[in-house]
Amino acid sequence: MKVSRYNIFVPLHQNRILAYNGMSGGLAVWEKEDYQTYQQVVDGKPPNNADALRELAKGGYLVNDQIDELAVLWQQYRKHRFDASTAILTIAPTLGCNFNCDYCFQGQDKPQEAMSQEVQDALFDMAVQMVPWIKHLHVAWYGGEPLLRKSIIESLSERFMHVCDSTGVRYDAMMVTNGYLLNAETAKSLYQRRVKQVQITLDGMADYHDTRRTLLTGKGTFQRIIDNVKEWIDDVPLGVSVRINIDDRNRENIHGLIDDLAAQGLANKKNFKLYFAPVEAMTEGCHIVADVTMQKSRYADLETNLFRYAFEKGLTSLPYPPRFRGTCGAVRPRGFVVVPNGDIHKCWDTVSWPEKRIGTVFKLEDIRQDEQAMKWMKWNPFENDTCRNCKILPNCAGACAFKFVHAEETRGEAAILPCPSWKYNIKERLVLRALKMGAITSDDYDFDAVKTNPAQLCADVHIPGKSLPDKMKAAYAVAAK
Numbered sequence: 426m427k428v429s430r431y432n433i434f435v436p437l438h439q440n441r442i443l444a445y446n447g448m449s450g451g452l453a454v455w456e457k458e459d460y461q462t463y464q465q466v467v468d469g470k471p472p473n474n475a476d477a478l479r480e481l482a483k484g485g486y487l488v489n490d491q492i493d494e495l496a497v498l499w500q501q502y503r504k505h506r507f508d509a510s511t512a513i514l515t516i517a518p519t520l521g522c523n524f525n526c527d528y529c530f531q532g533q534d535k536p537q538e539a540m541s542q543e544v545q546d547a548l549f550d551m552a553v554q555m556v557p558w559i560k561h562l563h564v565a566w567y568g569g570e571p572l573l574r575k576s577i578i579e580s581l582s583e584r585f586m587h588v589c590d591s592t593g594v595r596y597d598a599m600m601v602t603n604g605y606l607l608n609a610e611t612a613k614s615l616y617q618r619r620v621k622q623v624q625i626t627l628d629g630m631a632d633y634h635d636t637r638r639t640l641l642t643g644k645g646t647f648q649r650i651i652d653n654v655k656e657w658i659d660d661v662p663l664g665v666s667v668r669i670n671i672d673d674r675n676r677e678n679i680h681g682l683i684d685d686l687a688a689q690g691l692a693n694k695k696n697f698k699l700y701f702a703p704v705e706a707m708t709e710g711c712h713i714v715a716d717v718t719m720q721k722s723r724y725a726d727l728e729t730n731l732f733r734y735a736f737e738k739g740l741t742s743l744p745y746p747p748r749f750r751g752t753c754g755a756v757r758p759r760g761f762v763v764v765p766n767g768d769i770h771k772c773w774d775t776v777s778w779p780e781k782r783i784g785t786v787f788k789l790e791d792i793r794q795d796e797q798a799m800k801w802m803k804w805n806p807f808e809n810d811t812c813r814n815c816k817i818l819p820n821c822a823g824a825c826a827f828k829f830v831h832a833e834e835t836r837g838e839a840a841i842l843p844c845p846s847w848k849y850n851i852k853e854r855l856v857l858r859a860l861k862m863g864a865i866t867s868d869d870y871d872f873d874a875v876k877t878n879p880a881q882l883c884a885d886v887h888i889p890g891k892s893l894p895d896k897m898k899a900a901y902a903v904a905a906k
Contacts, residue, residue: 426466426478426487430494431816433882435852437869445855447746447819448494449485452855454864463487498819499807506752506822512555513754515565515762515773516540516548516581518574524603525641528670528704539574540765547786548763549584554789555759556592565754566600566620567762567773572611582618597621603638604650609657622664625650627699629669629678630685637675651689658697667699672717676727683735692739699740701728703846725849725877733857743861744854746847751822755801771801774827781831800830815883821845844879852877 431447442455455463462477466487472478481487488494521537522529540548552562564585566578582598589596597619604625615623627650628634635645654665667686669679679701691697703724704717719727735741754760755772762770768782769792775781783798784791792798806812806823815821821844823829828843847854852875859865 426472426482427490428463428467429486429488431819432486433816433851433855435856435870435875437865438871441869443855443859443865443870444484444486445746445851446485447817448498450746450748451484451486452745452859453484454859495807495813502749502752502807502822505749506756507758509758510559511561511563511757512552512559512759513563513565513757513761514548514552515567515754515760516571517567517569517762517764517773517776518571518577518581519765520569520776521573522569522603523573523605523640524570524638524646525643526638528672536765538765540577544763544765544767544786545577545581547767549581549588551761551763551786551789552585553588556588556594559594559759561595561597562589564596564598566598566602568601570603570606571600572602572606575606575611575614579614579618582620586619599623603646604653605640605646607650607653609653609661612653612657612661612663616661616663620663622666624666624668625654626668626670627682627686628671629675630681633675633678634682651686651691654697655690658691658694662696664696665698667697669699669701670704671701671719671724671727672704673719674717676719676724679727679731680734683731683738683740686740687738697740698742699735701731721844721846722849722879725846725853728846729850729853729857732854736857736861743858745858746817746820746851746854748820749822750820750845750847751806751824751826753826756804756826758802771798772827772830775831801826804830811883815848817847817851817882820847820851848877848879848882850877851882 429446429448433445433447435443435445437443437454440457440460442460443452444455444459445452458474459477459481462472462474463481463486465472466478466481478487518540519538521539556562562585564582571578578600586596588594599622600615600620601624604623607623607625626638627647628637631645631647634647638646640646657663658665669682671679683699686692686699703719703721732741732744736743753772754762760771762773762776763786764770764776767786768779769784769786770776770782781797783795783801804823804826806818806821809823809829812818812821812823824845825843827834832843856865856870856875860867
């Protein structure tokens with residue numbers, strides 16, 4: 426037997442360990458005897474506790490000598506990413522928006538035109554051509570603000586449902602919306618058309634949100650969004666995922682938002698959960714906010730605290746490391762983003778830049794040979810030294826491919842360290858889960874001892890040709906020892 430390369434350990438009192446394995450997803454509290462058996466394997470000595478050995482192998486912490494975990498992970502990743510039985514269509518019926526957010530990656534000057542009937546027909550034909558070869562069609566409604574063109578969503582949904590139902594293909598959908606137009610009537614209409622989940626965004630308490638996510642007229646939007654959701658949340662089983670974008674300007678405002686949502690009666694709803702996301706200067710359209718983005722380690726500390734607080738308020742689920750997070754539609758063979766003029770992209774971060782399209786719904790045969798398309802399909806985290814050697818590769822899978830394929834677009838720390846927050850707080854999140862599940866208590870660990878050190882997961886930077894500042898290099902070098 427040998428030790429897994431994807432083990433992450435959190436020290437507990439009394440010589441116990443909170444152990445996580447990224448390949449198996451196993452999370453367990455090891456007693457002293459378990460760790461002694463593990464250490465015997467590390468030292469190359471015959472283990473003297475057969476029961477402990479079996480349990481460690483069952484959890485994936487130990488593997489057979491003949492197993493190449495990286496090769497096994499690569500095969501699992503390929504099967505997951507290149508599964509052609511599912512098609513993902515991200516559809517923007519308009520790129521126009523009724524909001525004016527300064528950090529929007531699409532920029533401020535958005536085109537207002539709607540998707541024409543001609544484009545809708547060609548898009549539907551594209552779906553019809555895929556249906557015989559797939560088992561599942563998933564649509565993500567996107568914008569701009571997609572609900573500005575609600576009739577297009579309803580019409581295309583009806584057509585997609587009909588062709589899928591008649592051929593035995595499963596159909597479902599989700600939507601990214603600012604929530605301003607998401608009243609009860611609209612929520613019912615979406616759910617009837619198999620939209621299972623909507624993502625809306627709140628960026629702080631009302632007084633702050635209403636300075637940051639305003640209508641084009643400058644009018645605030647917070648209470649209208651909340652009132653919309655409250656109008657139907659108990660009657661329509663439509664899942665709401667509230668995204669809270671965080672930067673240096675609003676980081677101290679989020680606890681108040683959580684308190685407000687709980688006070689407004691949205692806590693402990695099965696279909697209402699929130700999560701947190703760092704604002705990043707991903708594209709030219711939002712480079713103006715590069716100076717207010719948070720340092721990754723500072724954001725990760727805040728995120729850990731917020732997850733704990735929101736869970737205790739009944740507004741989020743316990744975090745658990747994801748599996749292959751970086752396999753969105755952009756890197757899948759049948760993942761496409763279609764904008765109002767019929768252009769096809771691979772990633773929704775590129776929709777405002779026609780030069781980054783991979784084709785058009787009017788000439789699908791050109792997509793396979795398109796240079797932009799090849800960039801996305803050739804991208805592979807296993808070919809990047811940092812990703813390949815990182816302990817959270819099974820969870821992350823490279824995270825956001827855009828930061829690699831279009832690395833020149835990203836500004837700020839994310840341009841050099843395009844890792845997700847899990848790399849900076851995975852131990853804290855595991856402790857939170859174990860604590861709230863009752864596997865450990867607050868007396869079982871010291872806070873400073875469970876802090877995640879990203880350099881112990883993988884000390885290198887991701888992007889060839891880009892390097893850390895000297896001060897950060899030195900810190901990583903020390904931490905890696």
